[in-house]
Structures are given as structure tokens and as C-alpha cells.
Amino acid sequence: VLARSGRVIARDAGVASEARVLSADLRRRTGLRLAVLVDAAVPARAGDVVLELGDPDRGLGHEGYRLSVGAWVRIRARAAAGAFYGTRTVLQLLARGRSIAAGEARDRPRYPERGLMLDNGRRYFSPGWIRRRIREMAYVKLNQLHLHFSDNQGFRVESERHPEVVTRPFLTKAQVRGIVALARRHHIRVIGEIDMPGHLTAALRRHPELQLAAPDGVRAPDKLDVTDPAARRFARDLILEYLPLFGGRYWHAGADEYLSEAGYDAYPQLRAWARRRYGPRANGADAYLGFIDWIDRLVRRRGRTLRVWNDGLSGGSAVRLRRHVVVDWWGDHSGPSPRALVARGHRVLNAGWWPTYYVVGPLGSVRPSVKATYEDWRVNAFGGLALNLALPPNRPVVLPARSRRVLGSELHVWNDVPDAETDRATARGIAPRLRVLAQRTWGSPDLAATYAGFVRVERAVGLGRDVD
Structure with a gap:
């Protein structure tokens, strides 16, 4: 007592x-x-x-x-x-x-990574809101907060090297340091992400000269020209500015949704650059993969391990990412499968749309079923795209239950339409999903066979309170 x-x-x-x-x-x-x-x-x-x-x-x-x-x-x-x-x-x-x-x-936990990703590039979340999520995460033994702080609609952390890229409202560096310090006290690592070379509309708005251009001169506002030395200097400036701010062992480069395999044909300079650098077998995708490898070497020399999303990692013929790069696998529509990534030696995080996506916007009008997540899903089952579906349309890819190359999972809050939901509604919407994710990633024996029973367990351990 x-x-x-x-x-x-x-x-x-x-x-x-x-x-x-x-x-x-x-x-x-x-x-x-x-x-x-x-x-x-x-x-x-x-x-x-x-x-x-x-x-x-x-x-x-x-x-x-x-x-x-x-x-x-x-x-x-x-x-x-x-x-x-x-x-x-x-x-x-x-x-x-x-x-x-x-x-x-x-x-003891089953998986070493148990977390929450916030898309605070498209949508600003206040320091207070993020701090409340940290305490909520810690209460259920989650240990990873992934901040996707740049995207097409916004770049939301103060920059001293390139203040022109920052979108208001934004987090100051002092606020980020406070968030990282609070997270550290609660044994939560914070991973920063600048998504590149795609999803850069906000950062490139003042730098059209760095955008990827087609032969007719039309520029892609969201895409960095990875063949341009000035574009690489720009990327390097940003990465090296933020590495010490977030600290920790990881840096996330995003690297998703740059071009489809067929889309490289629209930018022949990518293929030409890749062939000059990697030989006559290289193609346009190798220019993109070479850029990711360049970031890997940049952060590796500073003691960090690179993380990327999976969807752009196919199509190259001359460049393959080194096996220490961690891959967050989110969809079965493009890129290597979880099984293929593990066979190449990569460690993978289960970021499958089903059931780890919480989308604010039209693609989230129906979200993955929390009940099915608790009753039917396990972390080694990688479910693909489930656009407005409560259940996955395709059978998940199941890796061996004891595989050490499966790191765990996160809940992913994507703000496709930033003002489609209030911050309080988002906090309430993700709370039950975080609790189920915590149970699945910690991996202790279930105290209830059904989700309804699990809700009663939640209330018994103080999780029935309102959140904001």
C-alpha cells in the first residue's frame, strides 16, 4: 500500500x-x-x-x-x-x-521498436500536443516518436541555414530540444525526417532552380534534381543542420514517391547521369538510388543509421542500398516486399497501411478496424494498401514470428487534408490504436481474447480517461 x-x-x-x-x-x-x-x-x-x-x-x-x-x-x-x-x-x-x-x-518486450509517427510537415502540432502524446506513449511502454516534419504542404522546424524553406507555424529549435529531452526522460527516441528527394514542394518553393526539370523545361515542384551539385549541397545543408538537433542513432530520409519506374523516362538526364557515374547498365532509378546511398554515407560518417520508406527501392540495375539501411515498409503497390528486403539483409519496420495508417482526409474516411487489429493482426504480418477499407484487400505477407529483422511497428498519422480533423479529435482517434499497437509490439500474453475484453483491461489500468 x-x-x-x-x-x-x-x-x-x-x-x-x-x-x-x-x-x-x-x-x-x-x-x-x-x-x-x-x-x-x-x-x-x-x-x-x-x-x-x-x-x-x-x-x-x-x-x-x-x-x-x-x-x-x-x-x-x-x-x-x-x-x-x-x-x-x-x-x-x-x-x-x-x-x-x-x-x-x-x-520484457518482444520488439525493440514500438512507436508513433506524426506527419507534422503537412499539419502543425503544438509542442504541448506532442508532449501529451509522449506521456501517453510512455504510459503504455512505446519507445519511438518519428517526426515527419517536412512535406509538400509545409516544412515545420526552424532552420538557420535555410530560413527561407520554413513554413509558419513551425517548431523552434528550442521547442524541439524540449520535446527530445522530455522523450529521453521517458525512454522514447525521437527520429527526425526530411522527406527527399520527393515531397519537397515547401522546401523548394524559393528554390525552383533545384527542382527536377523535364526536357521541355517544365519543373516538378516537389522533386529535387538529384543530378545537380547545388541541389545536393542544399540537401546536405539541411541534413547536417538537423542531425545534432534530434541526436539518437537514426536519420530518416523518407525517399518515397519520387518517380514510378516508368516515370523516369520523362527525365532522361537521370539516366544519362547514372550511366556516367555507374556504367552503361545504369538507368534513371539508379540516379535516385545513388542519391539515397549518398545520404546514407553522409549520415553514416556521423554515427547515424539511415532509414527510408520502401516504395522507391526497385527498378535500379547498378545501385542497391547497403544492408544496414533500415526500411519502413508501408505498401505492396511498389518496391520490394518485406520478404525480399529481409533476404537482402535489411531490418524492416512494419509500417503497413493496414493496420498502422491513420489518415486524415478522403483516404481515411474508413480506417483500419481496431477490433480486427487486436484480434487478427500480429507485428510480423505486413498488410498493404487498404484505401478506405477496414480490412486488408490482400493477404498480408507473414515473416517468421521470431525473425530478428522485424524491428516492430508504429502508428502512422498522415495529414493528407490537415484541417479535416481537430487536434483533439486526432488525439482521441489515435488513442485506442496506440494501446492496441502497444499490446502487439510488447508481445506479452493477451489478458483478453476479444477487443471488447481488451477495452475493459484498458479501463482497469487507467486508460479510460479522456485525451486531448
């Missing part, structure tokens, strides 16, 4: 931040103000919560933990992330009162 005399004790300085976050969450959710102690030796007493590192169980990995409940609560882990997730379980168990049944638990 937690009491006002209870304390949150960090046995190691490595979990002091986790202890402070738990104390603040307990105050917010229960009204209790538990003092935080960082002390390796102070005896625990009734009502305390004790966080410890050094559990010898290697099977817990980086994010697993052991929970023991008696007169006090003890959380043991091998790393701070595991201790943090133990505190999330404690909060859920306290959702209906100040006592927890005595017992023991061992818990």
Missing part, C-alpha cells in the same frame, strides 16, 4: 531520473508526494518503491524488468529503460487505488 510516508528509492544513480519521473507521475495520478532518495543502502520500508540495476538475468535485455510486490515494491532491471518500464506497470496497477496485490512478475 502506498502512503504519504512512502519514498521512491533509486539504489543507483543510473535510475535517479526514472525515480524522479515516477514520483512526479504518482503525484499527478494519485495526489501522493513521494520523496525521491538516491541511496544504495537505506533500508526499504512499507510503502516504498525501490529501483535497482544489476539484475543477473540476461534474458531481460535492455528493456525488461522484474517486479516484486510485498510490503514495498521492488523493480530490478539490467538497464535504466527496464526499470522505467517497471514503473509504468506500477502506475497501471495503481490505477484503481493505492494498493497492489503481492506477487512477482518478469516482463
